[in-house]
Amino acid sequence: MNGIEGSVREIVTDSEYIDVTVPAEEKFSHITIPGHTVFAYVIEGKGYFEEGRELCAFEAEGRRYIDPSENCAIEPGNVILYTDGDFIEVIAGEKGVKFLIISGKPIGEPVAWYGPIVMNTQEELKTAFEEYRKNTFGADPKTSNHVTKSQIWK
Known part of the structure; x- marks a missing residue:
């Protein structure tokens, strides 16, 4: 990302691990590789992990279920699983958000x-x-x- 490469090489899954911190109310966008599994794990703060702030735009698992009557900001301890696409976009909440993006080529093995x-x-x-x-x-x-x-x- 931005010309910076990590030290991990020659991994069959062509994986990507990114530690992201987005300041309050700022937007973060990242291009993803079509066909890769992509998920985000929220560490600190809150954020909107879908541009339209639609509650059911993605699958989320974690410490609590999202209540449709609440706003759809995702909190720490939750994982967002993205569908196959070209990019992800995150808008930080009022105190910012810190999360990991992890992606890779599926290997089709049982887990x-x-x-x-x-x-x-x-x-x-x-x-x-x-x-x-x-x-x-x-x-x-x-x-x-x-x-x-x-x-x-x-």
């Missing part, structure tokens, strides 16, 4: 998730937690180095 661990199947999840309990989760068989429990939960 099994529990807590901090994401795998493809329930069986892989069971194995991962068994390795976690034995303190071998993430072990590199060549070096015997492994991720410690404290590293996982940070």
Whole structure:
């Protein structure tokens, strides 16, 4: 973005991670790649994640459901899943908004998730937690180095 590139290279999903802070009542626009899954996660403040401020213009999940009688500003702890399109636009609330934009090419694999661990199947999840309990989760068989429990939960 703006000619700045991160250090992550050669990821098959062609992912993008952007930390965005928009001052009060300002507008932020970002071009997205057609065919990629795009979502925003609100960290601080409130914002309108659809230009027309339409309540049901996107799917949102998080700490609370949006009440149609309220305004549609999205608060911290909520995720906005965008449909395929050319760009997203966010208008900050009266105190500004801070959020992450994360996008990438879908890989079409199943997802099994529990807590901090994401795998493809329930069986892989069971194995991962068994390795976690034995303190071998993430072990590199060549070096015997492994991720410690404290590293996982940070």
